[in-house]
Amino acid sequence: MAGAEPQTDILPAEHWAAQVGDAQDVPDIDTEDESTASLTSSIYKYRTISGRTYHAERGDAQYWASNDDAQGESLDINHHCCTLALGGKLHMAPLSKDIENVLDIGTGTGIWAIDFADQYPEATVTGTDITPVQAAFVPPNLKFEIEDCNTDWTFAPNHFDFVHLRWMIGSILDWYKLFARAYTHIKPGGWLETYEMSAVIESDDGTVLESSALGQWGKIFIEGGHKLGVSFEVVQDNLQRKAMEAAGFVDIQEKKIKMPIGSWPKDKEIKEQGLFSRAVLEQDPEGYILFITNTLGWSREQILVYVAQIRKEVRSGKYHPYYKQLVVWGRKPESV
Structure with missing residues (x-):
């Protein structure tokens, strides 16, 4: 991440208006006001962009995706998609049934x-996130807490049997520090699992051209990440394995x-994954x-026409797009 040169070959935002047409072609996207004036707790004071809510800038905590209901529904669909990709499993680490404490980062x-x-x-499960958007009715062995994983953790050392994180791309300031913290708080013999995706959409048959919206x-994400000081090239740079090895994990x-x-x-089976991924x-x-x-300085209209072009390409059937995902898991040594 440090010292990387920004990407400079992004097509100008004005390009997409010519691809889609005039404003009549732009889908009507709900911009209902998400006012938080009546809420007193600072954790509910979100920033608003074009009617969509995002985690407010406080300290190092940041996230690039919206935290409202529309985004939550997309993430819930994605959970099913990721589970399908793992053959119906929730994790790849070989966990025993008698594990006691589990942490889900960025829940x-x-x-x-x-x-x-x-x-x-029988396990006590804790889910942490920087914004309180979790379900109210949960299993009795699950609790949610507000915590920024980019700062020092509030948990006891050698506490967790399993630490899990998924799709944290673009929100981690330093993957090496993050996994060093995880190593400190995982029990000897416990596991860390990280499930990340590439922001790059590609194809094997040349149908996804560099000049297409896909x-x-x-x-766009890589360039935006450079401006924000975060990486959207975690999979490409193999950061998961490198940071896990540097922290001291074994059996990776x-x-x-x-x-x-x-x-x-x-x-x-892969077609089913593709249908949910498209959803x-x-x-x-x-x-x-x-x-x-x-x-990156795009206007509201420029963003909407780009979104319309993405939908147009996905629905056309002319493209065979995919993106890479990588799941990495490793164990803290029994004797440390």
């Missing part, structure tokens, strides 16, 4: 933590995943791209 809506708590009813998606293993977008794959993107493309493009 989001809490859906993974809820499913995990149901599957391991082809530009990753470039990984699972590489090519996640299709759309129904184009011939394999039945993730179509549910709320604006919630993913708005903050980053706003950071």
Whole structure:
């Protein structure tokens, strides 16, 4: 991340207006006011961009995706998509049934933590996030806490049997420090698992051209990440394994995943993943791209026409897009 040269070959925002057409072609996106004036707690004082809410800037805590209901629904669909990619599993680490304490970092809506708590009813599961958007009704062995994983953790050392994090791309200031903290707070013999994705959308048959909206998606995130001081190239740079090795984890293993977008794959199971992956993107493309493009100085109209072009390409059936995902898990040595 440090010293990396910014990407400079992003097509200008004005390009997408010419691709989609005039304003009549832009889908009507709900911009209902999300006023928080009546709420007194600072954790509910979100920033608002074009009617969408985002975690407010406080200290090092930041996240580029919206934290409202539309984005939450997309993330819940994505949870199912990720579970399908793992063959119906919630994790790859070889956990024993008698684990006691589990931490889910960046829990989001809490859906993974809820499913995990149901599957391991004897374990105490804690989900942490920087904004309180989690479900109110959860298993009795699950609790949610507000915590920024980029700062010192409030948990006891050698406490967790399993620490899990997923899709934290673009929100971690230093992956090496993060995994060093995890190492401190995981019990000897405990496991760390990290599930990340690449922002770059590509194809094996040349259907996703660099000049397409799908082809530009990753470039936009990478450039925005440079401006924000975070990396959207975690998978490309193999940061998960490198940071895990540097922290001292052993028995490190990984699972590489090519996640299709759309129904184009011939394999039945992969096609199902593609259908859900497409639903993730179509549910709320604006919630993913708005903050980053706003950071790059795009206007509201420019953002909307780009979103419309993304939808147009995904629905056309002419493209065979996918993005890479990488799951890495490792164990803290028994004797340290």
